[in-house]
Amino acid sequence: MSTTLWIIIAGAIATYLTRIGGHLVISRFENIHPRVEAGLNAVPAAVLTTLVAPAALGAGPAEWAALIVAGLVSLRGGLMAMFLAGAAVLVLARQFVG
Amino acid sequence: MSAEAISENRAKSDFWQGVRLSLPVVVAAAPFGLLFGALAVDNGFSVLEAFLMSAMVFGGASQMVGIELFGQHVAPWLIVLSIFAVNFRHVLYSAGIGRRIAHWPPVQQAVGYFLLTDPQFAVAERKAETGETVGFAWYMGLGLPVYVFWVTESALGAVFGRLIPDTHALGIDFLLPIYFLGLVMGFRKRPLWLPVVVASAAASIIAYKTVGSPWHVSIGAVAGVLLAVILPPHHSGVEARP
Numbered sequence: 001m002s003t004t005l006w007i008i009i010a011g012a013i014a015t016y017l018t019r020i021g022g023h024l025v026i027s028r029f030e031n032i033h034p035r036v037e038a039g040l041n042a043v044p045a046a047v048l049t050t051l052v053a054p055a056a057l058g059a060g061p062a063e064w065a066a067l068i069v070a071g072l073v074s075l076r077g078g079l080m081a082m083f084l085a086g087a088a089v090l091v092l093a094r095q096f097v098g
Numbered sequence: 099m100s101a102e103a104i105s106e107n108r109a110k111s112d113f114w115q116g117v118r119l120s121l122p123v124v125v126a127a128a129p130f131g132l133l134f135g136a137l138a139v140d141n142g143f144s145v146l147e148a149f150l151m152s153a154m155v156f157g158g159a160s161q162m163v164g165i166e167l168f169g170q171h172v173a174p175w176l177i178v179l180s181i182f183a184v185n186f187r188h189v190l191y192s193a194g195i196g197r198r199i200a201h202w203p204p205v206q207q208a209v210g211y212f213l214l215t216d217p218q219f220a221v222a223e224r225k226a227e228t229g230e231t232v233g234f235a236w237y238m239g240l241g242l243p244v245y246v247f248w249v250t251e252s253a254l255g256a257v258f259g260r261l262i263p264d265t266h267a268l269g270i271d272f273l274l275p276i277y278f279l280g281l282v283m284g285f286r287k288r289p290l291w292l293p294v295v296v297a298s299a300a301a302s303i304i305a306y307k308t309v310g311s312p313w314h315v316s317i318g319a320v321a322g323v324l325l326a327v328i329l330p331p332h333h334s335g336v337e338a339r340p
Contacts, residue, residue, distance in 0.1 A: 008147065035327045
């Protein structure tokens with residue numbers, strides 16, 4: 001087998017371990033401590049924020065405008081509406097600021 | 099109608115409800131699937147290898163990092179370690195979602211964890227938050243279209259990669275951050291949401307500037323989670339339940 005194929009297989013196994021690993025560790029405990037539960041409840045906002053914040057900081061006016069509009073739309077509308085609004089602002093703004 | 103037929107119909111409608119929720123994910127991920135395929139071939143992968151990587155790893159950012167390092171002729175073990183590092187955030191998703199799908203048979207759980215991507219976790223977690231059960235049919239409805247489109251687009255990108263027009267003018271490189279912001283906003287009613295977001299944002303930015311990518315994701319995430327653990331429980335709302 002080629003090296004590339006080995007990399008793909010090993011990468012796939014490593015990835016699956018991250019996807020099932022947290023559950024396998026947590027499920028060993030009978031009772032979940034309230035503080036651990038509070039931590040787990042914070043997971044979505046904590047992780048997803050790290051996928052936005054550095055990208056936003058390194059961006060320019062067009063991207064900031066898109067994020068602000070998308071953020072405002074998300075206060076009222078659904079996910080699809082906020083996403084389309086943000087994408088529309090981004091494409092429009094980039095025609096002017098590049 | 100027999101009870102069996104009724105439950106089969108319910109599974110069907112649950113599945114299609116999941117499919118509807120998968121649409122924004124499919125749209126947001128599409129350019130990246132094509133882009134991954136094109137970049138993979140550009141970095142020395144064959145079309146089959148690009149297809150296999152998407153089908154087996156199924157993790158966009160980690161795949162991009164993997165082929166980038168491959169193109170730079172980095173040692174194979176280091177490429178695998180980097181893929182692991184980029185995907186490490188899934189450990190937290192896994193620990194969180196385990197509570198919601200513990201009632202599934204083991205084989206279904208094993209399949210479920212394979213499909214556990216960022217949006218999969220976020221959308222399932224929101225469903226659980228409203229008190230609804232996260233069923234297998236619904237979860238598959240949400241995850242399978244994302245998977246099938248991702249793998250197909252990777253192959254298409256690998257075959258036709260050079261035909262992708264100006265990706266910058268189309269805003270393609272910044273679609274995912276917009277989508278992820280939407281997911282973050284979706285959790286704004288949770289206790290401690292704002293402190294957690296601020297802590298994670300600050301920590302991830304500092305880590306991005308100092309330690310560098312991809313570690314800023316894990317470091318930023320741990321900062322937000324630790325804050326929720328450290329603050330007294332009456333702030334986090336977990337002791338209020340019976």
